Amino acid sequence: MRITERQFVELIRKRAPSAGGGATVAGLRHGLRQGIGDDCAVLAHTRQRDLLVTTDLFLEGIHFRREWQEPASLGHKALARGQSDIAAMGGIPRYAFLSLGLPRRTGQRWINEFLAGFLRLAAASKVVLAGGDTGSSASGFLADVVILGDVPRNQAILRSGARPGDEIWVTGTLGTAALGLAVLQTGGKLRRSHAAFQAFCYPEPRLRMGRYLRQRKLASAMIDLSDGLSIDLARLCEASGVGARIVEASLPRLAQTPLRHALHGGEDLELLFTVPPERSPELPRRLGGVPFTRIGRITLERKLWLIRDSSKIPLPILGFQHF
Amino acid sequence: MRITERQFVELIRKRAPSAGGGATVAGLRHGLRQGIGDDCAVLAHTRQRDLLVTTDLFLEGIHFRREWQEPASLGHKALARGQSDIAAMGGIPRYAFLSLGLPRRTGQRWINEFLAGFLRLAAASKVVLAGGDTGSSASGFLADVVILGDVPRNQAILRSGARPGDEIWVTGTLGTAALGLAVLQTGGKLRRSHAAFQAFCYPEPRLRMGRYLRQRKLASAMIDLSDGLSIDLARLCEASGVGARIVEASLPRLAQTPLRHALHGGEDLELLFTVPPERSPELPRRLGGVPFTRIGRITLERKLWLIRDSSKIPLPILGFQHF
CATH class of the missing domain: 3.90.650.10 (PurM-like C-terminal domain)
Structure with a gap:
């Protein structure tokens, strides 16, 4: 059985607590201004700024094929997709987190070029790679990119x-x-x-x-x-x-x-x-x-x-x- | 050629800007207190709190096999692994983001039970599922879980x-x-x-x-x-x-x-x-x-x-x- 992305979002929305208006209190608690269903989640951050969070999966065989693109292009796109979500809220990207699943035969050179493409775009947009995770993938290459950004309070464009x-x-x-x-x-x-x-x-x-x-x-x-x-x-x-x-x-x-x-x-x-x-x-x-x-x-x-x-x-x- | 997780971390560390002391300025910029190489990244958040971010890949065939565990257990563990990273900094988890790659034949009931396991643990620890991404996976099931948490400023345990x-x-x-x-x-x-x-x-x-x-x-x-x-x-x-x-x-x-x-x-x-x-x-x-x-x-x-x-x-x- 297959479900569409929209059905999945509905499924989670029904089960997860709804987004509230969200006063800024100590820490992040109760600060969800916009949850599932927009380009980014919007969280109350400080009195002046809201936090934007976006996650983007990038899967070989679904979102791309390695035959069509050089590795630097894939690194660039893995980051650009998330940055585009931040752009769509009118926000400024600050930190990226990169999780990679690498097939066992992935060459060092391929990884270097992928990272070079990712980090070139990060530097050009002043985004800092602040963390991530790695694992070997049983099948294709995969990346999940998380970007944290911000926007003046209550001004994210929904x-x-x-x-x-x-x-x-x-x-x-x-x-x-x-x-x-x-x-x-x-x-x-x-x-x-x-x-x-x-x-x-x-x-x-x-x-x-x-x-x-x-x-x-x-x-x-x-x-x-x-x-x-x-x-x-x-x-x-x-x-x-x-x-x-x-x-x-x-x-x-x-x-x-x-x-x-x-x-x-x-x-x-x-x-x-x-x-x-x-x-x-x-x-x-x-x-x-x-x-x-x-x-x-x-x-x-x-x-x-x-x-x-x-x-x-x-x-x-x-x-x-x-x- | 294979690389170890440690080599990968070193590779990124060499290429990415280093973590700075980080004064809290408008937005998140320049606020990276602890980057790659601890359980979580630590970002300057407000004058009182630092932000914790952790990402955890959870890949079928690498981190788990479906034969060994019921789907609710996998949903539970997908979240528990990230919460454990927050615990290891002395932090409090606030928001979770769930990215799922689903094989085309994944049944609705399997997904429901996975989500139920995930959301039960989220509710028990007062974590809000605030977003995520989905895609179909060409091979196995995969999840990437991001957790945002916080901790009083400069008190994360490294x-x-x-x-x-x-x-x-x-x-x-x-x-x-x-x-x-x-x-x-x-x-x-x-x-x-x-x-x-x-x-x-x-x-x-x-x-x-x-x-x-x-x-x-x-x-x-x-x-x-x-x-x-x-x-x-x-x-x-x-x-x-x-x-x-x-x-x-x-x-x-x-x-x-x-x-x-x-x-x-x-x-x-x-x-x-x-x-x-x-x-x-x-x-x-x-x-x-x-x-x-x-x-x-x-x-x-x-x-x-x-x-x-x-x-x-x-x-x-x-x-x-x-x-």
């Missing part, structure tokens, strides 16, 4: 704040990582400088953009695009109790990127966020070279629609499901 | 504080979990009430004892016995730059427990700690029904000896190595 009428925006381009994967998994070659190689092998977590949106209080809700636009938009809408219309022609994508990758391709690590319409004129066109693009609007009707030319079709939800 | 002349103490009995495993893995039966069944399937993390020792400042150094007395004692001695003599006749064990299990058996989740001799009269004989037993003494000479009758033999280090 998935649940989108309101009807809000505009829907994304950073960067959509489907570019899926384009890179499609080339590499069929044995094709990509120059290292190609946008699709970079997007798939060395995606840059949008920390600066997330922080910018939080500091200016421009985003009413936010999520990172790890599993694909359609599924991650559905998650944001469900958490907010709303629906959405997406305009097909507005989706930012490379000329070579098929529409299906822009709609459903995973691992872009871009940010998807909503902005009250009166605030959107304050958004810059780009930040650090990365464009912001408006792609649709939040609706009261709790359905997802794709606007193609002048017709309206139901948006299929086909993003990457881990089960 | 592995590195043992001094020559300090007495060596343990909680509970040694080798009882290994005895349980030995029976179960050969297809034998144990009554649920048998101490060896409880020690192997439902070990109780020594949170109360760890906290007691920290509050009274009785322990100069502490570690939990997860991999076996000989290897965990070697870790404590190495971190402290000291050696030790252990008196064979003093090791607390059940009548049925072979000496080799008491010396080298893993997963007892008891605490091993050192006490300055002038403070040991303040130790109670037992706490919550669990005895404290003196088993040896810390030495200036950096070697490990086993005192048998009136002779002295080198203590072999045979504990469980994850590689």
